[in-house]
Amino acid sequence: MSAAYTPDEMMTIAAARRLRDGAVCFVGIGLPSAACNLARLTHAPNLVLIYESGTVGTRPSALPLSIGDGELAETARSVIPLPEIFTHYLQRGRVDVGFLGAAQVDRVGGLNSTVIGPYDAPTVRLPGAGGAPEIASQAREVFVVMKQSARTFVERLDFRTSAGRPRALITDLGVMEPVDDTGELVLTQRYAGVTVEQVRAACGWPLRVAEAVREVPPPTDEELRVLRDLQARTKAAHATRVTITLPR
Amino acid sequence: MTARHRPLRDAIATHVHDGMTVALEGFTHLIPFAAGHEIIRQRRRGLTLVRMTPDLVYDQMIGMGCATALAFSWGGNPGVGSLHRLRDAIEHQWPHPLAIDEHSHAGMAARYAAGAAGLPFAMLRGYAGTDLAAANAAQVRSVTCPFTGEVLAALPALTPDVTILHAQEADAEGNVLLRGIVGASREAAMAARTVVVTVERVVDRLDAPMNAFVIPAWQVAAVCEVPGGAYPSYALGHYPRDNAFYQAWDAIARDRGSFTAWMERHVLGTADHAGFLRSVGAAA
Numbered sequence: 337m338s339a340a341y342t343p344d345e346m347m348t349i350a351a352a353r354r355l356r357d358g359a360v361c362f363v364g365i366g367l368p369s370a371a372c373n374l375a376r377l378t379h380a381p382n383l384v385l386i387y388e389s390g391t392v393g394t395r396p397s398a399l400p401l402s403i404g405d406g407e408l409a410e411t412a413r414s415v416i417p418l419p420e421i422f423t424h425y426l427q428r429g430r431v432d433v434g435f436l437g438a439a440q441v442d443r444v445g446g447l448n449s450t451v452i453g454p455y456d457a458p459t460v461r462l463p464g465a466g467g468a469p470e471i472a473s474q475a476r477e478v479f480v481v482m483k484q485s486a487r488t489f490v491e492r493l494d495f496r497t498s499a500g501r502p503r504a505l506i507t508d509l510g511v512m513e514p515v516d517d518t519g520e521l522v523l524t525q526r527y528a529g530v531t532v533e534q535v536r537a538a539c540g541w542p543l544r545v546a547e548a549v550r551e552v553p554p555p556t557d558e559e560l561r562v563l564r565d566l567q568a569r570t571k572a573a574h575a576t577r578v579t580i581t582l583p584r
Numbered sequence: 585m586t587a588r589h590r591p592l593r594d595a596i597a598t599h600v601h602d603g604m605t606v607a608l609e610g611f612t613h614l615i616p617f618a619a620g621h622e623i624i625r626q627r628r629r630g631l632t633l634v635r636m637t638p639d640l641v642y643d644q645m646i647g648m649g650c651a652t653a654l655a656f657s658w659g660g661n662p663g664v665g666s667l668h669r670l671r672d673a674i675e676h677q678w679p680h681p682l683a684i685d686e687h688s689h690a691g692m693a694a695r696y697a698a699g700a701a702g703l704p705f706a707m708l709r710g711y712a713g714t715d716l717a718a719a720n721a722a723q724v725r726s727v728t729c730p731f732t733g734e735v736l737a738a739l740p741a742l743t744p745d746v747t748i749l750h751a752q753e754a755d756a757e758g759n760v761l762l763r764g765i766v767g768a769s770r771e772a773a774m775a776a777r778t779v780v781v782t783v784e785r786v787v788d789r790l791d792a793p794m795n796a797f798v799i800p801a802w803q804v805a806a807v808c809e810v811p812g813g814a815y816p817s818y819a820l821g822h823y824p825r826d827n828a829f830y831q832a833w834d835a836i837a838r839d840r841g842s843f844t845a846w847m848e849r850h851v852l853g854t855a856d857h858a859g860f861l862r863s864v865g866a867a868a
Contacts, residue, residue, distance in 0.1 A: 365662060366663065388689055389611050389612055389613070389765045389767065390611070390765050390766065390767065391765065400663070401662060401663035401664070401825070401827040401831075402612045402662035402663055402825065402827075402830070403611075403612060403662055404611050404612025404613050404662075404765045404767070405612070405824075405825055405827070406613070406764070406818055406820050406824050406825060408765070409613070409765050409820060410820070415764060415766075417766055417767070417768065417769075417770055417771070418611055418636075418693055418768050419693035419694065419697050419768055419771055422689065422690040422694075422708075423693075423694075423708075426690070427690070427708065427709055427710075450686075450715075450716075450719075455715070455719045458674065459675070460671075460675070461666075461670070461671045461674045461675055462660075462666075463660030463666070463667075464656070464658050464659050464660075464686060465657060465658065465686070465688040465689070465716060466637075466657060466658035466688070466689050467658075467688065467690065468688070469688045469690070469710060469711060469712075469714045469716065470688055470689075470690040470710050473709075473710075473712055473713065495715050495719070496713070496714050496715040497714060497716070498713075498714060499712065499713025499714060500713075573827070574827040574828065574831065575827075575828055576824075576827075576828065577826060577828045577829070577865075577866075578815070578818075578823050578824055578825075578826040578828075578829070578866060579867065579868065580811065580812040580815060580822075580823050580861055580866055580867045581867070582811055582812065582858055582861065582867045582868070583785075583811055
C-alpha cells in the first residue's frame, strides 16, 4: 500500500518510469529534470543524462535550478562546448530520448514556449525556444510532461515553437499517446482516483479516449521516498546564499 | 603585466561604444555581470545585445535602457520564471522599443560558430515544422545541399564588435583559461572583432592541461582582474551560483519602480564591482 501522494508526484513518477536503463537522454530543466534524475536514482542507474549546457553523463545529487549549475559540471563524465551538444550529439543522432515541457500543447503534441497572443504584439512574452525545436525533431523519441488545464491544452497554439509527435504526453491526470498515423494524442492511461471525465474537462480540445483506459499503478514507497529526498536536497541547495571573499 | 591588463572601467570606456553589437557570453556559468554593470554605469545606449540566454545581466541592461536590439534563443530566469524587464520591453516598449532576432539554441550556437570560422552563414538541420522561420524571415532562410539535395536552415553568421567573457584566470601575458561549462564562449570570442575578458585572478603562469580552453593573449584586447565578476552567476572553483539571489530577482524586477531603485542603489550607486558585492551583501 502506498502512502498519500500528490498529482505532481504521480506525474513525475509516471514520466520517470518511461525511461529505460542505459538510454541517452537530453534533459530539459524543471519537471523533465526531476523525472530523469528520479529514474536514474531508481530503476535506471545507467541512464546517460545530457544537459544542453554541455554536461554529458551527469549525476547531480540535487536538482539544478538552472541548466548549468556547477553541480552538473562537477558530476559529469565530460563537459563539452555547447555547440557540440547540438551538433555532435543531437544532430548526429546520438540522443535516444528528449524530455520537454511547454506553456501550451496541442492535440498532436505541438508545443508553444514563445508567446501568448500575436508574435509581434504578445500579451505574454514567454522565454522562447531554447533547445526544444531540435530536441523535438532529432531525438529518437520525445516525451512531454505538462500539468493539465483547458487553458494550456489548446485547440490552436498561439505559436508553434516545436513540432509535435511525442511518444507520450504525461500529465498530472494521466497519459496521452498517439495510436495511429494521424499523431493525434489519445487518452490511454489515467491515475488512480481520476475519472475520464476529469481528464476531458481539463483539455481544451475534444479529447479522444482509448477503448480501454488503463489505470497507472500508484507510486511505490521507494519511488516516493527517492523523489521526496531529491526534492528536499534540492530545496536546501537552492536556499544557500553565496558569500565571496574579496582580496585585501 | 602588459598593456592589456587594465581596470574594467578603462576597458569598457575604450572598447564598448554606443550603437555597437556586443555579446556578453557564458552559459549560466561565468556570466560577465561586472562588465554588464560597468556598461550600465557608463550609460551606453543603442547597443545590439547578443546572448543565447539573456539571463539577469541583460534583464538589467535592457531595463536600464542600454539596448535597442536583442539576438537570443531563451529569455527566462532559469528555474524561476520570466525576465520581467525583457518582457516589459517587448510587451510594453519600456523603457523603449526592443527589436528582437530570435532563434533556437542550436541556431545561435551555429551562428557563433560560423562567425568564428569566417563564414557568411551557418547551416543546420533545424527550425523545421516550427513558426520560428516565419516569425524571423529576414534571419532564417534555407540552403540546399549541392550533394544530397537536402534542404537545411541557413542563418547569418554572428560577428560581434565586442565579445566580453568572464574566466577563472589569466596569466601575466594575458592568456585566458576557462574551466567548467563554457557554453558558446569560445565561438563567441573567436567570432568577435574585439575580445574583453574579466578574470577572478591574474597569475604568473596558467597551470592548464594541454587541451584546456585557453584564449591566446594576442586574441585578447583587455584583461581585467575582477574577483567575483560573474556573481550572481558563478565561477567554478571560486564560488557557486547564488540560486537564492536568482529567485529573489523575480520580485525585484517585477515592478519598474523596485527595479529602478535596486539598480540605482546597487549598480549606479557603487563605483565598481567590489562595491556592488558589498552593497548586496555578497562580500564581506
